[in-house]
Amino acid sequence: MAEVLVYVDHVDGAVRKPTLELLTLARRIGEPVAVALGSGAAGTAAVLAEHGATRVLTHEAADYADYLVVPKVEALEAAVAAVSPVAVLVPSSAEAKEVAARLALRIGSGIITDAVDLEAGDSGPVATQSVFAASFTTKSVVVKGTPVITVKPNSAAVEPAAAAGAVEALDVAFSEKAHGTKVTARTARESTGRPELTEAAIVVSGGRGVNGAENFSVIEALADSLGAAVGASRAAVDAGWYPHSNQVGQTGKSVSPQLYIASGISGAIQHRAGMQTSKTIVAINKDPEAPIFDLVDYGVVGDLFDVVPQLTEEVKTRKG
Amino acid sequence: MSLRIVVTVKYVPDATGDRHFADDLTVDRDDVDGLLSELDEYAVEQALQISENSDDDVEITVLTVGPEDAKDALRKALSMGADKAIHVEDDDLHGTDAIGTSLVLAKAIEKAGFDLVVSGMASTDGTAGIVPALVAERLGVPQVTLLSEVAVEGGTVSGRRDGDAASEQLEASLPAVVSVTDQSGEARYPSFKGIMAAKKKPVESWDLSDLGIEAEEVGLEGAWTKVESAAERPARTAGTIVKDEGEGGKQLAEYLAGQKFI
Numbered sequence: 001m002a003e004v005l006v007y008v009d010h011v012d013g014a015v016r017k018p019t020l021e022l023l024t025l026a027r028r029i030g031e032p033v034a035v036a037l038g039s040g041a042a043g044t045a046a047v048l049a050e051h052g053a054t055r056v057l058t059h060e061a062a063d064y065a066d067y068l069v070v071p072k073v074e075a076l077e078a079a080v081a082a083v084s085p086v087a088v089l090v091p092s093s094a095e096a097k098e099v100a101a102r103l104a105l106r107i108g109s110g111i112i113t114d115a116v117d118l119e120a121g122d123s124g125p126v127a128t129q130s131v132f133a134a135s136f137t138t139k140s141v142v143v144k145g146t147p148v149i150t151v152k153p154n155s156a157a158v159e160p161a162a163a164a165g166a167v168e169a170l171d172v173a174f175s176e177k178a179h180g181t182k183v184t185a186r187t188a189r190e191s192t193g194r195p196e197l198t199e200a201a202i203v204v205s206g207g208r209g210v211n212g213a214e215n216f217s218v219i220e221a222l223a224d225s226l227g228a229a230v231g232a233s234r235a236a237v238d239a240g241w242y243p244h245s246n247q248v249g250q251t252g253k254s255v256s257p258q259l260y261i262a263s264g265i266s267g268a269i270q271h272r273a274g275m276q277t278s279k280t281i282v283a284i285n286k287d288p289e290a291p292i293f294d295l296v297d298y299g300v301v302g303d304l305f306d307v308v309p310q311l312t313e314e315v316k317t318r319k320g
Numbered sequence: 321m322s323l324r325i326v327v328t329v330k331y332v333p334d335a336t337g338d339r340h341f342a343d344d345l346t347v348d349r350d351d352v353d354g355l356l357s358e359l360d361e362y363a364v365e366q367a368l369q370i371s372e373n374s375d376d377d378v379e380i381t382v383l384t385v386g387p388e389d390a391k392d393a394l395r396k397a398l399s400m401g402a403d404k405a406i407h408v409e410d411d412d413l414h415g416t417d418a419i420g421t422s423l424v425l426a427k428a429i430e431k432a433g434f435d436l437v438v439s440g441m442a443s444t445d446g447t448a449g450i451v452p453a454l455v456a457e458r459l460g461v462p463q464v465t466l467l468s469e470v471a472v473e474g475g476t477v478s479g480r481r482d483g484d485a486a487s488e489q490l491e492a493s494l495p496a497v498v499s500v501t502d503q504s505g506e507a508r509y510p511s512f513k514g515i516m517a518a519k520k521k522p523v524e525s526w527d528l529s530d531l532g533i534e535a536e537e538v539g540l541e542g543a544w545t546k547v548e549s550a551a552e553r554p555a556r557t558a559g560t561i562v563k564d565e566g567e568g569g570k571q572l573a574e575y576l577a578g579q580k581f582i
Contacts, residue, residue, distance in 0.1 A: 011485060068481075068490055069453065069463060094449065094466055095483065101418070101450035102457040110419060110544025113448040126548070132339040132445075138550045145544070180462030181496075184478075185489040196484065202581065226581070244468075244503050245482060250335070250444060251359060251502040259581050269335050273447075280579060281559075282572065288563075295556055298575045302564025310569025318573065318582050 002030035002086040005079055006053070007072075007099070009091045010036060013043025017199045018091040018153040023051040025118045025156050026089050029125050032163075033057065035079045035170065037072055038064035042167055049165020051158065057082070057170040068181035069095065073102040075172045080107050082170065085146060087125050089118075092150040093198075100150050109145025116155045116256070116277065125149060133250070133269055134276035153198045154256045189245065197229045197246060202259045203278070205231035205248055206241075207271075209264020209285065209304055213241040218308050219263060225315040231255065231275075233265045249274035263304045267292025284308060322377040323472065323494075325367045326434045328425055328455070329360040329382050329397055331390035332445040339445075344540060345547040346415045347445065349387060356393035359440035361507035364397045366500045367438045368508070370472045371401075379403050381432055385413065385424045391523065398518035399510035406432055410527040415540025418446070422454030424538060427531040429459065436477060437497040441466055452499035462492035468503035 004026040009016045019034075026032035034053040036044040041058040048056050057079050063071040076099065080088065090100040092114050104111035115127035121141060127149050129138045142148070197203065204226065206219040216230075223230045232242035234249050248255055250273040260278035265271060267283070267290055275281070276295065283292040288301045300307050333339050337352035364382065371378035382397040384390045385408040394405040408428050416424070429437055437459070442449035449466075456463035464470075467479035467490070477498060478491045510518070528535060536542050562571055576582050 068465075068488075073457075093484065097448065097450055098453035098463070098465060101453045104544075105419065105422070105454055105457045110417070111450065112545055113418075113450060130553075131550075133335065135339070135553055136341065136550050137553055138345075138547050140545055140547045143544060143546045177460065181464055181490055181492040183488050184491050187487045189484070189486055198484075244501075245484065250447065251441070259576070259579075273335070280581075281556075282576070284568075284572070288561075293559075293561055296559040296561070297556075298559055298572065299561040300564050300568040300572055301561060302568040306566075307564050307568040307572065310567075311572050312569075314570050314573035315576075315582055318577060 003033045003083050004030040005076070005083055005085040005088040006032045006034045007076060007088070007090040007096060008034050008036040008044055008048065009093060009096060010040065010044050013040025015044050015047050016091070017158065018151070020051045020158040021153065021156045022089045022091060022151055023048070023053060024159045025151060027052050027161065028118065029120050030086050033083055033085065035076060037075050045165050045167045049163055050160050052161040052163045053165045054163045056165050056167050058167055059170040059172045061172070063174055063178060066183055067179050068183060069098050069102065070180060071174055071178045072099045073106065074174055074178050075170060076103045077106050078172045079170055080146065087147040087149060090148065090150045092152045097150050100148050104145070104148040107146060109148050110142035111148040112140050112142060113150045115149050115151045118149065118151065130277050133273035152254065152256065194223060195227070195229045197231055197248070197253050198255055200229035200255070200257055202226050202228035203231045203248070203255050203257045204228045204261045204263070205233065205265060206236055206263050207233035207265030208235040210236055210241060211264070216242055218305065222261070222308050222312045222315070225312045225319070233271050262292055263308055265292055266290045267295065322379065323374060323435050324433055325370065325378060325380045325436045325438060326429050326432055327363050327367045327380060327382045327397065327402065328437065328439045329364065329384050329393050330357045330443045331355070331384060331386045331393040332357045332443055335444055340552070341550040344415065345550050346540065354389050354392065356396040357440060357444045359442055359444055359502060362500050362502055362504050363438045363440045364400050364402060365507040366470050366504050368401045369505070370470070374472065381406060383425065383428055383432065384408070385421060385428070394523055395518055396510065398521045399515045400508055401514060404521055405523040406526060407523055408526050408531070412528055412535040412539045415543060416538045417543040417545050418448060418450055418454060419544045420538040420542055422451055422458055424531065424533060425451070425455050426458035427533060428526060429455070431531060435494045436472065439497070439499045441499050441501045452497050456497035459495070459497065462496045464490050464492050464496055465499040467498060467500050470498055470500060470504065
């Protein structure tokens with residue numbers, strides 16, 4: 001059966017959820033062969049095998065951490081040469097998209113980014129994308145080379161499917177180009193203990209209506225009661241109330257959770273671009289004319305400082 | 321010493337307009353006003369700041385690939401302070417995808433001559449964010465992308481990239497390709513003087529033959545990907561909207577419980 005390369009996003013051997021979702025999608029097209037690079041690569045094998053990887057190609061080298069993007073491109077290039085896959089699937093993180101793009105060019109293939117679904121077609125995989133602030137859905141195919149497709153988080157359910165997951169060392173020889181951009185320092189982001197924004201099943205976001213950095217504790221309390229990630233609109237981020245890494249929207253993260261709760265967010269097109277594909281949308285806003293109410297499944301017209309704490313208390317009570 | 325900066329910019333359909341597809345499944349540009357992609361304004365701004373902070377003689381060229389109207393995007397960048405502009409326009413470019421666009425950009429950048437390419441993090445229409453990486457690959461130079469801070473000194477470009485898991489300091493020798501995020505610093509507004517000066521600045525027009533590119537390498541026919549269908553997302557059915565009269569939070573909790581979120 002045809003093999004599909006799946007690029008593994010992991011942190012020191014801990015596989016991130018979007019990669020497990022990719023394995024589900026990969027099985028619709030062929031047999032998943034995972035490629036895990038860098039420190040802890042071999043440690044990913046067990047969980048990848050539980051989710052359908054027939055083989056796990058690994059290569060550990062400091063180059064992946066010490067230089068930007070290109071070492072990973074060269075390793076994937078080696079994996080494509082070794083496996084001759086029918087497609088290469090990559091998670092849609094900022095870095096992985098760049099890796100995928102350069103790989104596509106090197107192997108003479110087309111690339112589709114930010115797919116939200118994937119199915120087998122007559123002439124290769126068909127990718128669904130959500131475009132123009134999610135107002136259109138397109139279906140696209142790669143017409144030249146081996147399709148390289150990046151897939152957004154929450155595009156498929158994680159389905160366990162036991163497979164061999166045999167670990168094999170990948171042979172990689174870096175070129176001079178691999179060492180063009182040096183990472184001279186790295187500061188790990190402090191963990192908040194909350195789920196990662198793009199992967200979370202529930203996202204609670206605050207906007208201009210939150211009116212101050214100190215007031216974001218109200219949003220965080222609701223998020224914690226629901227086990228949710230915290231997001232922020234661009235207005236809140238530009239005002240310095242919340243970090244840019246939590247920004248939802250066109251110039252921030254695009255999220256597609258099961259439940260999105262927008263508090264004090266008017267719903268400008270730039271924000272909608274980042275959250276409109278959420279399954280259920282809830283908004284709390286003082287302004288009954290706010291455009292966000294056009295999108296909601298349930299909306300409360302009211303002061304978020306009344307509604308959100310009451311909701312938080314109620315969630316805690318119900319969860320016991 | 322001199323430093324030649326090429327800033328790549330894109331003329332995009334206004335996101336607040338009614339964007340849709342034409343019959344050939346390319347973006348319909350006739351029905352929506354265009355403008356300079358907001359994220360490219362940050363690239364122009366950073367190029368101007370690099371120039372202002374440099375002891376070298378810096379020349380900033382803005383480059384775009386697009387239809388006749390795309391000149392408006394170049395004018396905006398010139399009025400902000402860029403020195404000259406290049407417009408690559410050719411009927412055969414209609415429907416070019418990201419891989420093809422990177423070919424045209426790379427050829428034009430090589431022809432213009434460069435030490436540094438500065439791009440926005442993504443366009444506001446396609447939003448893929450892969451063109452800077454593709455251009456770096458084609459030019460065979462380092463990429464220093466998604467920077468929230470950028471500096472150029474002594475033939476080296478450095479910057480900070482704020483990723484999900486970590487914040488990284490990056491460094492590469494010139495020539496290089498840089499892309500900047502919307503965190504890199506607010507873009508300046510063109511002054512009246514800048515707008516007047518822009519009218520006198522040179523805008524060169526190049527077509528595919530100027531770049532040695534064959535028509536079949538680009539455009540809809542030459543694209544590496546094909547859009548098979550585009551459907552407007554059905555409008556969301558009107559949701560329930562309640563007014564908070566003291567019980568809004570509890571009512572919402574009831575709804576969320578009904579949907580099994582609690």
